[in-house]
Amino acid sequence: MKAACLTGKESIVIRDVPVPEIGPGDVLVKVKSAFVCGTDVRFFLNGKAGVDDANPRVLGHEFAGVIERVGARVAGYTVGMNVAIAPNYGCGICDLCVSGHSEMCAASEALGVSIDGGFAEYVRIPEAAVRQGNISQIPEGLSFAEAALAEPLSCVFNAYEKIGIFPGDTVLVIGSGPIGIMHCLVALMAGATNVYISDISEQRMDLARSIDSRIRKLVAGESQLREFKRLTNGKLANLVITAASVGAIQEQAFALAGQNGRVMFFGGLPSGKSVVQLDTNEIHYKQLLVGGTTRQSLAQYRKCLELIASRAIDIRPIITSEGSLDDIVQAILEARGGVGLKRAINFS
Numbered sequence: 001m002k003a004a005c006l007t008g009k010e011s012i013v014i015r016d017v018p019v020p021e022i023g024p025g026d027v028l029v030k031v032k033s034a035f036v037c038g039t040d041v042r043f044f045l046n047g048k049a050g051v052d053d054a055n056p057r058v059l060g061h062e063f064a065g066v067i068e069r070v071g072a073r074v075a076g077y078t079v080g081m082n083v084a085i086a087p088n089y090g091c092g093i094c095d096l097c098v099s100g101h102s103e104m105c106a107a108s109e110a111l112g113v114s115i116d117g118g119f120a121e122y123v124r125i126p127e128a129a130v131r132q133g134n135i136s137q138i139p140e141g142l143s144f145a146e147a148a149l150a151e152p153l154s155c156v157f158n159a160y161e162k163i164g165i166f167p168g169d170t171v172l173v174i175g176s177g178p179i180g181i182m183h184c185l186v187a188l189m190a191g192a193t194n195v196y197i198s199d200i201s202e203q204r205m206d207l208a209r210s211i212d213s214r215i216r217k218l219v220a221g222e223s224q225l226r227e228f229k230r231l232t233n234g235k236l237a238n239l240v241i242t243a244a245s246v247g248a249i250q251e252q253a254f255a256l257a258g259q260n261g262r263v264m265f266f267g268g269l270p271s272g273k274s275v276v277q278l279d280t281n282e283i284h285y286k287q288l289l290v291g292g293t294t295r296q297s298l299a300q301y302r303k304c305l306e307l308i309a310s311r312a313i314d315i316r317p318i319i320t321s322e323g324s325l326d327d328i329v330q331a332i333l334e335a336r337g338g339v340g341l342k343r344a345i346n347f348s
């Protein structure tokens with residue numbers, strides 16, 4: 001089979017490799033659609049510990065496909081079933097796993113990160129993931145590409161469930177990439193009446209507005225706070241979400257939140273750059289709640305598949321181009337450079 005193998009820093013090569021063998025508890029999925037995420041971009045740019053030419057890793061944790069083969073002991077999944085795969089699975093027995101947070105398990109593994117993922121024609125889903133419910137049947141009427149986007153959408157949904165968005169809220173999302181736009185779509189679904197997106201690129205904010213004209217632009221820069229005060233009659237935001245991996249944005253977020261507001265740190269910062277300066281008096285005197293989230297629970301993944309299928313969230317406009325596995329490096333460079341939103345990597 002064809003697989004895109006990370007072999008080191010800035011090196012992904014398409015190789016012909018054997019189709020993975022499966023054990024009696026495993027499932028083999030034929031990938032139909034996959035997407036690049038910021039995590040893949042980081043591994044491409046920086047390489048990955050333990051990964052080299054002799055020990056390559058297939059990236060890709062946002063993918064969906066068809067079950068090609070099931071192990072003899074597997075129940076509940078059958079050959080030919082259309083499925084979307086949540087990437088993170090845990091030990092299954094610790095307190096976090098038992099509470100439904102296998103994604104936070106100390107022994108958690110992730111397809112496309114710690115084991116081979118979806119940038120290949122076939123991917124082995126290990127028994128632990130099969131038994132924990134990482135494989136979800138794709139609801140009727142949903143394309144493989146749309147289903148694959150349940151992964152990033154459920155990361156966004158995790159932030160929503162943690163920090164809360166309420167009818168009538170004013171929400172400001174900083175960063176007009178695919179994730180920032182998904183935050184806006186979730187906020188609108190939750191009943192926020194004023195949803196702003198802020199970015200240094202006017203063109204990216206226009207792209208957000210072309211997806212939903214209810215999204216308003218707030219130009220980033222020196223006059224941002226003054227302008228936001230004017231737009232909100234001095235009330236500022238009930239919730240500020242940072243959806244870009246830039247420390248300065250986290251520093252600004254507190255000033256842009258209003259009295260009794262909330263701040264969600266969604267985008268992580270590059271390692272070594274995660275210490276930022278915060279005016280903690282903004283938190284104290286404005287009574288701000290500050291939260292952070294990463295990944296998603298399996299419950300959130302399944303719920304997002306339903307939200308996409310019902311069109312409660314129309315995810316289709318997030319897919320702005322299509323290509324094949326041969327274009328993987330281009331897709332990564334596009335994701336890095338902010339070209340379009342998401343390029344679907346489709347397999348025949």
Ligand SMILES: [Zn+2]
Pocket residue numbers: 037038039061062151152
């Ligand atoms: Zn991702």
Ligand SMILES: [Zn+2]
Pocket residue numbers: 090091092093094095096097098102105106107
């Ligand atoms: Zn665990």
